[in-house]
Amino acid sequence: MKLIKPILLMLCFAALTAGRTAAPNYGVGDTVADFKLKNVDGKMVSLSDYKSGKGVIVIFDCNTCPYSKAYNDRIIALNKKYAAQGFPVITINANDPSDSEGDSFDEMVALAKRKKYDFPYLVDETQNVARAFGATNTPHVFVLKNEGGAFTVAYIGAIDDNARDASSASKKYVEDAVDALLSNKAVPAAKTRAIGCGIKWKNA
Template identity: 50%
Template sequence: MKIIKTSAVVSIFVFITLAFTMKTDAGYKVGDKIEDFKLKNINGKMVSLSDYKTAKGFIIIFTCNTCPYSVANEDRIVAIDGKYKTKGYPVIAINPNDPNVSKGDGFEDMKVRATEKGFTFPYLLDAKQEVFPKFGASKTPHVFIVTKSTMKVEYIGAIDNSSRNADAVTEKYVENALDFLLVGKTPEKTETRAIGCSIKINKKS
């Protein structure tokens, strides 16, 4: 009897997980040209890539407030923005989660989190969940590096090779890719596996 009850609980859990998460295999690939977008920043202003007149490119990171992997990478994201924004590659953070499904990922929650962590970059809400599917983002965090002159994707994947423990990092994927791009070279690694939480969507919407 216990086995039957356990199986039923597991089945329900799996069903709920599948119902409220999305894995997107479609979307931009390395070398693809992206479309610009316009999303609301936590300061209430709309932000698009075309606003960045002097940028050389963008570090677009799909992240959120609630995923442990995203939280573990927040300081690293702030550091990357501080290092590369002045070199022409600012971070653009986008929260793709539906706040009705993922409690704690609402617009007001984003404001609080950004203030607490000292975000130095825009933190945008993909309110209609129309941007992340175009990119093919499936995790938080999930990184896409794009050059502005061509609007082409140069790198897709993880921030580095340690999803949770910053002290265990031995290879900085994003920084390595940016260092190559800044000297006009193609990154040695253009794609890595993003590790994090699945993006939360509302199947009823």
Template identity: 55%
Template sequence: MKTFKFFGLLALILSLGAFTINPNPMVDGYEVGDIATDFSLKNVDGKMVSLSDYKDAKGFLVIFTCNTCPYAKAYEDRIISLDKTYKSKGVPVIAINPNNPDVQAGDSFDKMKQRAAEKGFTYPYLLDEGQKVFPQYGATRTPHVYLLEKTVKGNVVRYIGAIDDNYQDAAKVEDTFVEDAVDAMLAGKEIEVKTTRAIGCGIKV
């Protein structure tokens, strides 16, 4: 009878684990309304980049992405477009590669430099060396977006999640989550959709 109860309890624990929202035990992370701490990470040009470098910014699109994930690759042109659209309005893209290059060789710093040059990235592409930043944010996927608003209190998280609702085909996108969030933020309006489920590859630790 005791054995039956033990296996019943074990089955219950395992079933609950299947519904854990966060698949990465390293990650806790921010929620909407939290203040994001700054970081200093190396860009593909060899320079260190921090949010505090952007004195005139109104906010930031911090996007965790990488070289190797097919989802991240599918969104590269759209990320470039987001930067071109919103950087001039004070909300630049800051891309961060969170993957461990010892686990995913295609995400090494040299490969990052190569990819940035090939695609003509218009934004910083930073390496999360030591994987210290992505756990603070709570990123679990590539790509994973965090919209920050620069305020007197600090960089407040306003949106977390996916770029839009169709990674496969930009022409068939119906819900432009990030664009809608940035437009609302810049207009001083309430962001209607503050969180969505990030669709992409799990971060390699």
């Protein structure tokens, strides 16, 4: 009986820690592993496709969240401003469509067409990419800097400090981060709290 209790404790600990090791949850300064996901045009897109640029702005987003809708035009504007400067936008939808019907792949295609997206809108069907990044909300931004073909995290968090009104935002976190990187300066605020709806996880 004395031996059974320690064994049970070890098994419980292993079960609790197994999920933690499966998701790296990237932090600032970490190198991001390559990923490949399907775009709304049916083509596969990889992070490594952008190795000739200066970096990328990865945004975990969706169709349905009120915060995502509020930030939609700002996300489009970020790509228009920074893609030509070497920091294009990549959006990723990891929501489970069985829990959020408006986030089905067909609905993603329709939204991208309606809003005339000129950047990828990728579906993370397995949710493995979102888990690896440690994404929790929509939108949730990860600005990645290309360092010799390896992408490292330079900023994590919100787009700005005013979800309701872009013109009233006093802090534009993503713009400040990318502007700093383009000027070879330190990012002024490397991490902020992402504001938005929680990602709809499978079997949650």
